[in-house]
Amino acid sequence: MYTRRDALARSAAVAGIMASAGLLPTAAQAAWNQAAFEAKNMADALKALGGAAPTETKDVTLTGPDIAENGAVVPLACACALPGVKRLMLMVEKNPNTLAAVFDVSDAVEPNFATRVKMGQSSNVFAVAMMSDGKVLFAQKEVKVTLGGCGG
Amino acid sequence: MADPMRIRAQAAGDKATVRVLMSHEMETGQRKDSAGKPIPAWFIQQVTAQHNGKTVLEAQWGPAVAKNPFLQFIVKGAKAGDKIAISWLDNRGDKRTDEATVT
Amino acid sequence: MMQITRVVLAGLAAAAVVAGCASGGMSQDLDAEFAAMMKSSFRDEGIAKTDRLQQDLAQAACSSPKPPAPEVAKRIEAEAMATIKWPTGGQYFGNWAAGEKLAQSGVGMAWNNETTDPSTNGGQCYNCHEISKQEISFGTIGPSLYHYGKNRGVKDVAAPESAPVVQYTWSKLWNSKAHVACSNMPRFGHMHLLNETQIRDLMSLLLDPRSPVNQ
Amino acid sequence: MKPKWTLLAGAATLVALPVAAQKSSAEGIAEYRKMLEDGNPAELYEVKGEALWKQKRGPKNVSLEACDLGKGPGVVKGAWVELPRYFADTGRVQDVESRLVTCMSTLQGFDADKLAATPFGKGEMANITALATWISGQSRDMPFALSQAHPLERKFYALGEKAFYYRAGPMDFSCASCHGEEHKRIRLQDLPPLYKNPGDGLGIAAWPAYRVSNGQMWSMQLRLNDCLRLQRFPYPKFGSDVTTALAVYMGVNAKGAKSIAPALKR
Numbered sequence: 001m002y003t004r005r006d007a008l009a010r011s012a013a014v015a016g017i018m019a020s021a022g023l024l025p026t027a028a029q030a031a032w033n034q035a036a037f038e039a040k041n042m043a044d045a046l047k048a049l050g051g052a053a054p055t056e057t058k059d060v061t062l063t064g065p066d067i068a069e070n071g072a073v074v075p076l077a078c079a080c081a082l083p084g085v086k087r088l089m090l091m092v093e094k095n096p097n098t099l100a101a102v103f104d105v106s107d108a109v110e111p112n113f114a115t116r117v118k119m120g121q122s123s124n125v126f127a128v129a130m131m132s133d134g135k136v137l138f139a140q141k142e143v144k145v146t147l148g149g150c151g152g
Numbered sequence: 153m154a155d156p157m158r159i160r161a162q163a164a165g166d167k168a169t170v171r172v173l174m175s176h177e178m179e180t181g182q183r184k185d186s187a188g189k190p191i192p193a194w195f196i197q198q199v200t201a202q203h204n205g206k207t208v209l210e211a212q213w214g215p216a217v218a219k220n221p222f223l224q225f226i227v228k229g230a231k232a233g234d235k236i237a238i239s240w241l242d243n244r245g246d247k248r249t250d251e252a253t254v255t
Numbered sequence: 256m257m258q259i260t261r262v263v264l265a266g267l268a269a270a271a272v273v274a275g276c277a278s279g280g281m282s283q284d285l286d287a288e289f290a291a292m293m294k295s296s297f298r299d300e301g302i303a304k305t306d307r308l309q310q311d312l313a314q315a316a317c318s319s320p321k322p323p324a325p326e327v328a329k330r331i332e333a334e335a336m337a338t339i340k341w342p343t344g345g346q347y348f349g350n351w352a353a354g355e356k357l358a359q360s361g362v363g364m365a366w367n368n369e370t371t372d373p374s375t376n377g378g379q380c381y382n383c384h385e386i387s388k389q390e391i392s393f394g395t396i397g398p399s400l401y402h403y404g405k406n407r408g409v410k411d412v413a414a415p416e417s418a419p420v421v422q423y424t425w426s427k428l429w430n431s432k433a434h435v436a437c438s439n440m441p442r443f444g445h446m447h448l449l450n451e452t453q454i455r456d457l458m459s460l461l462l463d464p465r466s467p468v469n470q
Numbered sequence: 471m472k473p474k475w476t477l478l479a480g481a482a483t484l485v486a487l488p489v490a491a492q493k494s495s496a497e498g499i500a501e502y503r504k505m506l507e508d509g510n511p512a513e514l515y516e517v518k519g520e521a522l523w524k525q526k527r528g529p530k531n532v533s534l535e536a537c538d539l540g541k542g543p544g545v546v547k548g549a550w551v552e553l554p555r556y557f558a559d560t561g562r563v564q565d566v567e568s569r570l571v572t573c574m575s576t577l578q579g580f581d582a583d584k585l586a587a588t589p590f591g592k593g594e595m596a597n598i599t600a601l602a603t604w605i606s607g608q609s610r611d612m613p614f615a616l617s618q619a620h621p622l623e624r625k626f627y628a629l630g631e632k633a634f635y636y637r638a639g640p641m642d643f644s645c646a647s648c649h650g651e652e653h654k655r656i657r658l659q660d661l662p663p664l665y666k667n668p669g670d671g672l673g674i675a676a677w678p679a680y681r682v683s684n685g686q687m688w689s690m691q692l693r694l695n696d697c698l699r700l701q702r703f704p705y706p707k708f709g710s711d712v713t714t715a716l717a718v719y720m721g722v723n724a725k726g727a728k729s730i731a732p733a734l735k736r
Contacts, residue, residue: 108208118216296711307638
């Protein structure tokens with residue numbers, strides 16, 4: 001069984017090895033798409049990422065809560081049942097910038113990712129798949145963000 | 153230096169589910185401090201995962217990913233004893249790599 | 256500053272007497288130790304000074320799992336009723352939309368707030384009450400206020416037959432202890448938590464037939 | 471450890487229930503919490519806390535491994551669910567955080583007053599929170615079992631009860647205003663009834679906890695501090711007797727309740 005102690009002991013050493021082997025992502029390799037992350041809607045984000053107009057489909061699944069107890073942490077998962085997925089993305093319609101995360105799918109991972117996003121208010125969220133044939137597919141759902149606590 | 157990540161990689165059948173927690177502020181750049189001054193954006197932009205040294209996942213994140221980020225993905229063909237390494241790079245150029253063994 | 260007559264209790268022994276507790280030697284010792292503990296444990300921070308720990312009659316009498324004796328409760332209610340300031344010019348109503356905003360906000364009077372000016376405070380209503388159906392995030396410490404005016408037959412807030420419920424609601428908001436000695440509800444007018452304008456807005460939220468509360 | 475597949479199982483459930491609107495708010499919130507269960511960022515603080523416990527630090531450059539949390543020097547497992555308790559060496563009833571201050575001062579040579587005056591989330595106080603987080607996790611699933619053997623422990627229970635019901639301040643609130651009845655909530659958050667055993671993993675049995683609303687790790691001292699802030703009380707000093715007395719009151723009431731700390735909270 002993997003323990004936390006192992007994690008601690010290894011992490012420092014591993015960082016050194018990977019850095020010397022040039023395996024860390026570096027600014028030079030940076031593929032961070034600023035235009036996509038600054039887009040204010042799904043269409044602009046997709047344009048910046050070189051994607052076509054999206055089609056809604058049941059083959060992309062988006063998992064998330066109907067109600068978020070707090071918008072600071074909203075669990076979302078995206079997956080695609082079709083072969084030939086190049087990229088999966090998570091987007092939040094009413095956030096200041098729509099695009100939240102992009103996952104590049106390789107043959108070695110399943111097109112199925114989960115993370116947690118921030119939401120400023122109740123909104124539609126999207127899971128978007130870019131396919132190797134150029135098609136762009138998406139699924140959506142509404143997540144209600146509630147106010148909680150004493151609010152003081 | 154950034155605090156260590158917490159990585160769990162558990163094999164089931166011919167694949168392994170990897171769950172990662174990263175220690176990071178993920179500051180959006182949209183908030184103001186108590187004096188009304190904008191707090192500059194500070195967030196992880198790129199995440200890379202490797203299975204036994206081979207890159208299997210590259211991700212780009214924006215500031216909308218929640219503080220102390222969580223990531224879950226499934227690596228095909230990974231078995232107990234394999235190594236999973238995760239690296240992140242933030243918009244200030246800070247980076248961190250941690251490794252775990254698949255159980 | 257607050258213009259409230261406080262029953263300043265030197266030791267807290269007096270509180271126990273008011274609350275109808277036994278006042279044997281043990282309990283008096285404990286009261287003295289409790290007072291000393293409270294004094295040494297807290298410090299001033301911003302607007303929240305240690306004088307906030309001094310209790311008035313209602314606070315002292317309601318600081319026990321046991322309710323106060325009936326005559327004490329009656330006295331608290333009568334004294335609270337006498338504090339009620341009726342609205343200037345008989346103007347009970349304001350703007351329900353402003354009232355809804357106040358009901359949503361829980362801000363005010365904590366050590367991290369800059370001022371005790373009521374105009375910066377919220378009413379905290381949704382923390383404890385269901386109010387309009389649109390807001391699904393509501394508390395249950397207080398009763399549901401959905402259809403508050405409608406359930407009480409208020410069709411026109413200015414009609415003479417509405418007067419009793421209008422006055423009751425104003426007095427409840429101003430000093431809840433006028434009706435229930437140990438009510439959990441803050442005394443919004445009496446303790447300067449909200450000003451008259453704000454209370455008018457809450458009155459409209461609760462009673463105006465056009466308010467979402469009464470839809 | 472078996473993989474839990476919480477999120478994936480959740481996916482199947484969601485697909486099977488297309489008419490989301492028919493779910494009650496409470497069910498929706500329960501589902502949200504379930505989705506966050508796996509992968510609590512509190513784990514990051516546990517990792518940090520364990521490292522801090524073992525690391526040689528402070529003016530004397532020693533670790534905390536000889537710190538006595540009540541079960542003997544260095545015994546961490548099970549310590550959390552017995553705190554606060556009476557310590558003969560200090561002659562005081564102490565909670566985990568005030569005990570950590572004692573150990574950091576006597577063993578490591580830190581200045582106890584400076585530690586206690588450090589704001590939450592900053593410097594050594596952030597370290598104390600991480601240590602408390604790890605220590606609490608070492609008693610996970612264990613039942614609360616505070617001692618009432620020493621007279622001072624019994625006195626603190628009585629003082630805690632008085633503090634729990636003490637109404638004061640501009641809003642007349644006491645702890646009991648919110649936690650004095652069963653089945654109440656503020657907004658959508660359930661309020662544990664703290665005058666009795668609120669049940670496994672509720673009330674004191676859930677703190678320290680990671681707060682998703684602000685992304686902060688909250689210790690019991692900070693939990694109480696913020697409750698008292700929202701009671702509109704003046705500022706409770708770190709490790710003060712009122713905070714310890716309240717923790718004794720809650721801890722004794724919670725006898726037998728299983729700890730889930732460190733938990734995840736709104």
